[in-house]
Amino acid sequence: MKVAVFGLGYVGTITAAGLASQGNVVVGVDVDEMKVELLGRGISPVVEPGIDELVAETVAAGSLRATRDVADALEAADVSLICVGTPSLMRGDTDLSFVTRVLDEMRDAMGRVRPPSSGVHSVVIRSTVPPGTGATVVAPAFAPDRLPLGWSVETAMCPEFLREGCGVEDFFNPPFVVVGSEERYTRELLAELFGFIDCGVHHVDVPTAEALKYACNAFHAVKITFANEMGRVFSQCAVDSRKVMEILCEDHKLNISPAYLRPGFAFGGSCLPKDLRSLQHLARHMAVDLPLISATTVSNELVVRQVVDRVLATDHRHVCLLGLSFKMNTDDLRESPSLELAERLVGKGLEVRIYDPIVRPDRLVGGNLRHLQSKLAHVNRLLADSPEEALEGAEVVIVASSHPAVLGALARSNAEVVLDTSGRLGDLVERLPGYEGVSW
Ligand SMILES: NC(=O)c1ccc[n+]([C@@H]2O[C@H](COP(=O)([O-])OP(=O)(O)OC[C@H]3O[C@@H](n4cnc5c(N)ncnc54)[C@H](O)[C@@H]3O)[C@@H](O)[C@H]2O)c1
Known part of the structure; x- marks a missing residue:
């Protein structure tokens, strides 16, 4: 496929080079001249294990190049993957200005270039965005009456699950591929584009794909915080908290399992409320704060x-x-x-x-x-x-x-x-x- 990747940060560079290594022709776009110039010379603009080799090989093979010119990247492209940043604003809301700017630039550029031979171009959000962004920001940007003659655009959300530090490894071995789109053509195109990845593809609607990425990150943060709170309280009781957590993780029936991970009603009974209270009391007694555990009761x-x-x-x-x-x-x-x-x-x-x-x-x-x-x-x-x-x-x-x-x-x-x-x-x-x- 002919692929345009917008944003050559961690996600964009790995996505561009990864897809280029799988027989696609990829053009990366960034507003940062230095990143474009580096990638053009076969040098990765980001530091990640394995990315230097991947970029060097794909650029040398002619399957990856970079540009600042949106029209150049869009010329006859089948699919665009949007990988620009979505940082926090002062109040915690998401700054979608990088996303909206790319979308506007793409729509403007479409008037100057040929559409793909299929007649349909797929615009896929790879950045992490709040649920509802696809419906309120992305799809309206390409409403038929806003597009130049000859262009038809379908939109989708395909979140990225890689971690920095092992991004290349994660790109090729994600936990799953999630394709959020109501459009059949784009669903099939994305399943084919990521078909080299050996794992299940979940076809869902756009808000579900958007929400899933948030749920995953929130869960990871809660896991880390939980382990740290256990460490904080038990280390004060002369307990080897790492041993506790190590054995806890061996329980695949209730602990590291889908058990208790379904949205439902409140917990109760003769054990959980009383033992949480007891743990909190123990921590208070030793002047140890357990905000996550305390918030559990409130929640x-x-x-x-x-x-x-x-x-x-x-x-x-x-x-x-x-x-x-x-x-x-x-x-x-x-x-x-x-x-x-x-x-x-x-x-x-x-x-x-x-x-x-x-x-x-x-x-x-x-x-x-x-x-x-x-x-x-x-x-x-x-x-x-x-x-x-x-x-x-x-x-x-x-x-x-x-x-x-x-x-x-x-x-x-x-x-x-x-x-x-x-x-x-x-x-x-x-x-x-x-x-x-x-x-x-
Ligand atoms: N970093 C991660 O580990 C990771 C993992 C999964 C998902 N994500 C999500 O992916 C998105 C990108 O993250 P990142 O860490 O790669 O960001 P980043 O800041 O490293 O890179 C973003 C790039 O987008 C470029 N850019 C900004 N405006 C542009 C425009 N109009 N046209 C072209 N390029 C433009 C910037 O110059 C920059 O190079 C974010 O939404 C992030 O939450 C990140």
Whole structure:
């Protein structure tokens, strides 16, 4: 393919040289004269292991060159990859001016050059941009009525996942290739362009591709901070924190795994809240700050509060809660966020009926029954014997259980709003007109 790469920084240089090494004809564009001149002489404008050789070889082979002239790069190009910087502004918002400037320059240049033989040119954002940029900035820049005669442009987002310091290695071995585009031609073109990479291609819409890059970077930052907080607190307890983390990473069932990584409802139960509190207390006692761990509790609390606010915003008064324990298949009510939710809704004066397939007074025994009767007498009074009974007259349903009895009754209900905190309703979702996921 004939490829134009805009921005010859870390991402652009590696992308340009990497694609040129795979049989494509690549032209790199930068506003920085020095970078263009260096690359023209076969010298990489950035320092990265392996990039000097890659640039030297591809320039010598005639498959990579650089220019400052946008029209020169666009002449008959099939695809443009935008790799310019997207730094932070003073308030943390993203400076998209480098992106918009490139887009404007490209559109202006299109009037002076031939379009590709296919008739379609693909403009692909490789820079990291906030979700919504494709729809509000990139696609409108190439709206048909703004293009010169003969040009048709499709847009896409294809985030880059390389890390500086091992950028070349990462470019050829990314965790995945993510192609965000609603346009079939460009989707196929990008799958072919990156077809030399031996990993799965995810075809998603543009906002998902944009968001994914943010999610990955946020997750990496959280991982680093978590490890550092564990180090900070445990090193004060004469514990080898690196040993702790080393063994922690061996757990591929719950720790280094997809477990707990699905947007859903708040955590609760008899362990996580209490042990987080204990860890925080321990740290406070030693004058160690754990802002990430502290914020976890605050953030978890926000999940419950947001559901309360959403129920109140409906202006309905009759609420049914299906599922009360802190997770499915247990009758443990200790620190259950669903219980907390029920108590707050009752406190706001709403009529609440509750059904839980396991937490039923007729099935509870011993301590659990006593706990329900003495400490949670107010909740005990709201419990229904069947999901149908709980759903009777309900305008809003909060679903925290996917027990077959619950799903069956839900399918027959005509509640106006169904707020799902379980994320396990399967195909039923399609048949519930008022369905909303709590965080998806
Ligand atoms: N650096 C990384 O490790 C990395 C990894 C993944 C994604 N990203 C993202 O990729 C993007 C680029 O990052 P980078 O580190 O390569 O940036 P960089 O600052 O190293 O390079 C950006 C280049 O764009 C050039 N440029 C600016 N305006 C231009 C224009 N109008 N036309 C042509 N060139 C222009 C600049 O001169 C510069 O050479 C950012 O959005 C970044 O968040 C970076």
